[in-house]
Amino acid sequence: MSTETRQVLQGAQVVEYWENEQGQVHALAVLAKQPASNRFRQAILAADGEIKDLIQYASVTANNPLSALSALKRARSAQIRRDQLNQSLMIVADGRGIKSQYDQAAVDTLIRNALGTLPVTVQADDPSVKAELQRALTKLGVKTVAESEYVLRGFTDMAPVTEQQGWFWLRGSYELMLQRNETVMAKQRWPVKVSAADAGMVQQRARDELNQKLPGYLFELLSSETD
Known part of the structure; x- marks a missing residue:
């Protein structure tokens, strides 16, 4: 059996299956765009808040460079997840996403700067x-x-x-x-x-x-x- 997924969209419902002459099974899924758009927006805003808090902690609150690096590592993972959510939002919102305060390159720069402050x-x-x-x-x-x-x-x-x-x-x-x-x-x-x-x-x-x-x-x- 061979399966392939291009994009996973939460809330999609499979409404029909069929099999072609080669024995390949296909499925038709439908997605209500407005409810999906709302879910993606809420998840993106939550991720933005998490990223901001982690970067703030790394920059101001962390009591040692290792704690700062750990927070920045989690911020980078959250940024990747956020970017994926925004791509999904653009699919159901006619190309309109939510602009991010940060991007992966910016978080990577913060990580490199934090590494540079750690003499070993x-x-x-x-x-x-x-x-x-x-x-x-x-x-x-x-x-x-x-x-x-x-x-x-x-x-x-x-x-x-x-x-x-x-x-x-x-x-x-x-x-x-x-x-x-x-x-x-x-x-x-x-x-x-x-x-x-x-x-x-x-x-x-x-x-x-x-x-x-x-x-x-x-x-x-x-x-x-x-x-």
């Missing part, structure tokens, strides 16, 4: 891990300094390389922890699973994959919920 000291037992973390932080726009109240620690926990059916496998986990002075602000762990036909390449492939994913891991860590 990187610590790791493995010098290569430390270097990888510093590079990933730089890609995010985070300043790395010799001493800071915020300390990022990286840990790897890898099992020995194993061979299965001619392939060499490396499995384990990668853990990041952010501390503010002696308090753990955020801590997350991600699985590692890579393979290579050459035993000498499996470690390199693991490093390449980690370097590719590290900026995303770090943003996830830095924007996680915190007090």
Whole structure:
């Protein structure tokens, strides 16, 4: 069975089904435009209020950069949802939507600015891990300094390389922890699973994959919920 959806509109009612000569099933849905328009407008206005409150909290109320980043991350998700609602509104309101105070680019700029206010000291037992973390932080726009109240620690926990059916496998986990002075602000762990036909390449492939994913891991860590 193959299904496809172009746009989901809440409130639509399927009034008829039919099957063509190729056996494909079609459905006819109808949507009352004015009630749908009202629902979308209410949802958009609610999202606008949520976005404004989150940005206000991040800019004024948040007591540390991590709390601000978490609020901005939620604001970005709300903005994406809001934009989708506005597209739906334009479908049922003859192209007339509601202008937004913000857009995704504006929220992304706020996130980049917030990342730039977070000086971080990187610590790791493995010098290569430390270097990888510093590079990933730089890609995010985070300043790395010799001493800071915020300390990022990286840990790897890898099992020995194993061979299965001619392939060499490396499995384990990668853990990041952010501390503010002696308090753990955020801590997350991600699985590692890579393979290579050459035993000498499996470690390199693991490093390449980690370097590719590290900026995303770090943003996830830095924007996680915190007090």
